[in-house]
Amino acid sequence: MSGHVHKDYIGAKFGMWLFLFTEVLLFGGLFILYAVYLSRYPQEFISAGAQLDVRFGGGNTLVLLTSSLFVAISITALRRGSTKLCLGLLGGTIACAALFMINKFFEWSAKFSHGIYPGSEHLLEMPPGEIVFFNIYYVTTGLHGIHVIIGALILAWTMVLIMTGRVNANDWVILENAGLYWHLVDLIWIFVFPLYYLILH
């Protein structure tokens, strides 16, 4: 890379943070929906939440927290010159993303086989509060799942840039920003897990 290329690290990171703020407000809107309907249908939210399996939610919490650790360490590894360790950790993160989605697949499949999915006849026979709970649940975790897939693709692209030397120990801001996006995915789940899976177990 030529030394004359202007690099604004602060600007690049700040731009990423501004984008993340819009993401926080996007999911914030969904959490507000949850809060408003929780205050309207507290009993139905508890009985609907009890139908979610804590093992799926808890397992995916462990997977995401660990993947966040991998990404955080990968940045330090790259800056210390341990490129191989960095790539291994990013590969591990993508594996965690895959594990998360496989979990989600089995979780949703079980729900679908019980006839619980948006617009299903069985769901529409439930009390209104439970219908709302499951609809918000599918929108929130579905949108979050899309973020997991996008995050994994961004990290895979970053790995290619590291392998080609475009991202390296002296020029790492792309990895930093990709990492910020991945941590956001983890942050959203930190709130999804207790609100949906643990609401009075």
Add this chain to the structure above:
Amino acid sequence: MSEEHAHIVPYKTFVIVWIGLLILTGITIAVAQYDLGAMNIWVALGIATLKSGLVIAIFMHMKYESILFKLSLLSALSILAIFIGFTFLDVLYR
């Protein structure tokens, strides 16, 4: 290439934060087994806020960023709080 080299966070710090996050997750699950009435949701939200604080401060390096980043985060969260607060002023006192 970049003049202002940000702080390099040691591996150990990240691992300690990760262990902390796992412990807090365990506490959330344990507390949810007891019926504390309306307190359950506040305990869950309190622990989730603590966990996200750890992730933002250490994993996302906010602790090592300049005041500009911290103030912008504060304003984004304030906007979210206003968003939530005014919605509930409407919903609860309609």
